[in-house]
Amino acid sequence: MSENKTTLTDAVHDLLRKAIIEQALKPGMRLPEDTVGEQFGVSRTIVRHALVRLEHEGLVVTRRNRGAFVAEPSRDEAQHVFEVRRCLENDVIRILCERMPPSGYDRLEAHVRQEEAVKGKDGPVSIRLAGEFHVLLAELTGNPVLTRYVSEIVLRCSLIMSLYARSHSSDCAVDEHSQIIDAIRAGDAPRAIEIMEHHLGAVAGRAEFSAPPDSIQFILSHYGKELAQ
Amino acid sequence: MSENKTTLTDAVHDLLRKAIIEQALKPGMRLPEDTVGEQFGVSRTIVRHALVRLEHEGLVVTRRNRGAFVAEPSRDEAQHVFEVRRCLENDVIRILCERMPPSGYDRLEAHVRQEEAVKGKDGPVSIRLAGEFHVLLAELTGNPVLTRYVSEIVLRCSLIMSLYARSHSSDCAVDEHSQIIDAIRAGDAPRAIEIMEHHLGAVAGRAEFSAPPDSIQFILSHYGKELAQ
DNA sequence: CGCAACAGGATTGTATCCAATTGACGGGCA
């Protein structure tokens, strides 16, 4: 490894997280410690620390003496995550309607312009930007704790969408982002919340009832629940 | 160690967390890996894993090549934590007003009775129960993600209170807990939220303007700001 | 007398090593 600016654990942690949300590592995929370590040129110790963090963030799950896997949230879990996301983002809006920092709108509008620029190309960049808009909103509250929770939740939502949605293309409608900005600027919290609810509801809804026809787990989930322990 | 039911890391993690919120380990105190490991009869590896988690939970901070310390949240940080707590607990109330599980009120009232039982004795039990009431509220939403965030935040608040409040005695007024239950039962979300805001606001407010007279950092913060680099 | 460079000790960051648990495969038995 080249840069020592941060600790190796941080680097591996970031890399793995990025790989997961970019779907390079698909949900359910195994993450053997020595394989990962070998790949990045670090020892198992480092990988383990990174995996501990990722587990805490809900992006991987570990089973005792079995190893780590990319998280594969159930539909229930997904719904819980989305519920918390709605709560947190509504809280963000309420706070922003009361205290938006001076440069806030400029930064938001710049971000939206950036989103529009890559609107056509449905690449990972579009997905990343869509998530970052929501994180930016949280950042503007000036509350790092809130920002952190929102970031975590948004990441988990990305993972969930990659599992259950058919396509990411219309993941976040850019014009809705603009509408939210406008509502906040007008200090109209209820309207901003309404738009946000619709915005997230559409995303969650699209994911929820799109059944993965080729998922073994889904097909078997109605049979022999007790055998699956 | 005797029991292998869970992993050693979990055990150390729990023990340290308990020690921190019970103020056995005071904020700012160093946590050398060797010392802790020696004390619990485990290796540094384990302690390290536990510390990583605790850092993620905001209960300890680690500085590169300096080691881990029990977190010593600044006033700003404290305010941020309390803001998020208000947000989360209000969300909990909104959810509970819509869907309270059947046995919910029984469990809540049983808890309040327990609190009243130890009301007089101002021990660690009282502190723990006060926190657990709020966690119980979160649990009743049936949303594990939300529950986890609330637990984390409540723990951090305990740490903050131990830093900034003069006394824990009237930490959580038990009758306010009862009022909150009543308001939720009536389905009156605004009132429940109002009480909760008052409840938490009182706690935060009490903490905010109580200056810690023995804090070196605080005393020196007004002198020679430029020398402290 | 004060400041800066240096050496020593202590502590963390990382790698390697051993042990324990798990899942799988294959042979034996009903």
Added chain:
DNA sequence: TGCCCGTCAATTGGATACAATCCTGTTGCG
């Protein structure tokens, strides 16, 4: 033929060893 149990490989859980970094006390020089 089908189920059960023993052995084995694979992988993680945990401990120790080595290297790098930082703090601190001391010493030398201006």
